[in-house]
Amino acid sequence: MFFLATRRYVCLPTPTPEITTTKMAQALGWGEGERINTRGVRPVDPKTGRAKGGNEFSADKPSNCLTGKARTWKRVSDAQRLTVQEAGLLVGFLPLYLWHGSRTSVFQHEADVVPPIIAAAVLSEVLGVPWKPRVRDYNDQLYRLGEFLDPYADDFDTVA
Known part of the structure; x- marks a missing residue:
């Protein structure tokens, strides 16, 4: 939910298939089959045989929503914690x-941040400028597999 002041009626955008969905493992350059442990070793519920309170999720789909507790997330395969940079990339x-x-x-x-892609979509609706080409371009470049972007490059405005 956003509260925005404008002098005209604005319909906020809805997700469309034009913007690609990136799996967490793809975004971070990890292989398939990675699992994320969110809470360390948790006691097992004897009724279900599963860890109490949730414990793991697959990185082979879009990431769970980040909270401040994401600082404790670890890859199951090697126990590496999610880095600040990886969490930033996910948002x-x-x-x-x-x-x-x-x-x-x-x-x-x-x-807590409003992700740049969401901010672009919302603000462009208020300002009355097209957002999908720029967001699609930014998203595609941000999550290029196996590549790190040149942090000084200004190539995110090539479509508009």
Whole structure:
């Protein structure tokens, strides 16, 4: 939900197939089959045989919503924690975006931020400019598999 002031009626955009959906593993350059542990070793519920309170999810689909607690997420295969840069990438920031503060505060900032892609869609509706070509271009370049973007390149405005 957004509260925006404008002098005209605005219909906020709905998701469309024109904007590609990227799986978490793809976005982070991980192989298929990765699982994310969100809460460490949890007691097992004897009735279900599963960890209590949720514990793991597959990285082979879009990421779960980030919260400040995402700082504790680990890959099951090698126990590597999700990095600040990886979490930033999941919410739509360039890999070398400079976050400031402690690990805890940075993850909270990343969880609270309005992602650039959402901000572009909402603001462009208010301003009356097309957003889909730019967002599609940004999204496609942001999540290019196996590549790191040049943080100084200004190539996200090539479609408009």
